[in-house]
Amino acid sequence: DGGITQSPKYLFRKEGQNVTLSCEQNLNHDAMYWYRQDPGQGLRLIYYSQIVNDFQKGDIAEGYSVSREKKESFPLTVTSAQKNPTAFYLCASRGLAGTGELFFGEGSRLTVL
Amino acid sequence: SQQGEEDPQALSIQEGENATMNCSYKTSINNLQWYRQNSGRGLVHLILIRSNEREKHSGRLRVTLDTSKKSSSLLITASRAADTASYFCATRGETSGSRLTFGEGTQLTVNP
Numbered sequence: 001d002g003g004i005t006q007s008p009k010y011l012f013r014k015e016g017q018n019v020t021l022s023c024e025q026n027l028n029h030d031a032m033y034w035y036r037q038d039p040g041q042g043l044r045l046i047y048y049s050q051i052v053n054d055f056q057k058g059d060i061a062e063g064y065s066v067s068r069e070k071k072e073s074f075p076l077t078v079t080s081a082q083k084n085p086t087a088f089y090l091c092a093s094r095g096l097a098g099t100g101e102l103f104f105g106e107g108s109r110l111t112v113l
Numbered sequence: 114s115q116q117g118e119e120d121p122q123a124l125s126i127q128e129g130e131n132a133t134m135n136c137s138y139k140t141s142i143n144n145l146q147w148y149r150q151n152s153g154r155g156l157v158h159l160i161l162i163r164s165n166e167r168e169k170h171s172g173r174l175r176v177t178l179d180t181s182k183k184s185s186s187l188l189i190t191a192s193r194a195a196d197t198a199s200y201f202c203a204t205r206g207e208t209s210g211s212r213l214t215f216g217e218g219t220q221l222t223v224n225p
Contacts, residue, residue, distance in 0.1 A: 004155075006155075031211050033213075035215070040217075040220075041217050041218075042201060042215040042216050042217035042218050043156075043201070043215040044215075045212060045213075045214070048211060048212065050211050058212070088153075090155055090156065092155075092156075094211070096211075100143075100144055100146070100161060100205060100213075101146060101158040101161055102146075102148075102156070102158065102203075102213060103158070104155035104156045104157070105155050106154055106155045107153070107154065107155050109153075
């Protein structure tokens with residue numbers, strides 16, 4: 001089935017550690033996005049990429065890094081520089097020739113111990 | 114503040130009643146979208162309305178858009194317990210390119 005797969009679903013990290021969240025899509029979409037969601041709140045854009053080997057910062061990029069080496073993959077690294085990393089992270093993709101809707105993965109919940 | 118802001122923050126109704134959620138935004142848009150999120154899950158796209166459209170229907174959903182007031186509403190008719198979820202509006206601004214900006218959502222509870 002076509003879709004977006006995020007892994008892991010749950011992740012625990014000690015302070016000072018970097019962690020990488022995986023996002024893979026088989027929808028042949030050009031654009032991919034990472035959002036952060038805090039409890040009871042909306043989504044805030046971290047990074048997005050419209051094409052392989054290119055990405056742009058969103059509204060809250062500090063303390064995060066991404067890469068886009070393949071069209072299917074857009075991993076997010078939460079670095080130790082991110083002061084409050086505990087959150088729910090959502091990856092999404094969009095076909096640039098489509099209607100503009102985003103397709104989301106099921107999310108990864110990161111908890112810093 | 115967020116480009117899209119939903120109102121109310123929370124809504125509790127009985128099965129069979131209609132649910133109306135509102136969204137306001139600040140800048141000119143290309144389109145406005147509504148998404149649904151079940152607790153702890155990803156978002157699912159419901160409906161998209163373009164800036165030159167005023168109303169759109171999809172099943173039990175009706176969306177209106179008033180660009181002069183920079184506002185939109187989502188109406189769910191004949192609600193069901195399975196409609197319980199958070200609902201978010203998201204806007205694509207005229208100058209925002211590929212970015213989609215989300216509001217903070219309305220938590221809808223439909224009581225059986």
